[in-house]
């Protein structure tokens with residue numbers, strides 16, 4: 001009751017002051033007060049991607065991340081990022097969807113193989129769309145004197161299993177370390193046939209960003225439908241260290257929209273523009 005009274009008092013004061021400058025008040029006061037109270041009590045509900053069944057999780061995630069704005073809380077929880085990595089795992093039901101989320105919470109079937117794998121110039125396999133987009137990008141890069149090389153692209157679940165376990169052995173069984181740079185089997189984007197690891201003129205993934213090709217790909221790959229999937233600003237969200245060499249084909253529409261919106265995280269884009277659509281003003 002105290003809150004209601006104080007909000008009412010503040011609202012009345014604001015209206016009293018604004019009346020000095022604007023004699024006509026367009027919105028009826030009686031309708032406004034409940035709306036103000038609702039947003040005060042539930043800041044998440046005002047967002048178009050709010051999902052009522054997740055409300056308790058929003059509150060829990062907010063409590064653990066007090067400084068995070070409400071919009072960040074809601075999209076992250078919707079994407080399942082409030083769960084620990086490799087918990088609450090869901091099966092990817094439509095692996096051919098564009099784009100598709102394959103991450104530490106979404107797992108491909110072990111026998112999933114993309115239907116339309118073709119060879120990149122390096123001999124690595126990728127889906128036809130990915131290959132066509134890559135060839136166009138590589139041709140344009142070449143016109144600027146840059147040389148791209150697809151060091152890795154499609155990887156089967158079985159190969160990923162061997163890779164991951166090899167890294168695990170190298171790290172003395174420390175999965176927490178391996179998880180920062182290698183996906184567990186079924187959780188690798190490489191199994192979708194749409195991820196490519198690029199080398200530039202020095203021929204090493206780790207050096208890629210220090211070659212002229214690295215920054216060029218970072219700035220231009222969206223024009224061809226690619227995103228740099230594990231960007232520096234979202235390391236805690238993806239759970240992977242910065243991988244400037246790993247690009248993912250999401251189609252030109254999505255990559256361009258992400259570029260224009262300034263969104264680097266595919267999970268964020270998916271929540272805000274695929275799972276939900278912004279309200280259109282007529």
Ligand SMILES: [Zn+2]
Pocket residue numbers: 190195196197246
């Ligand atoms: Zn990769």
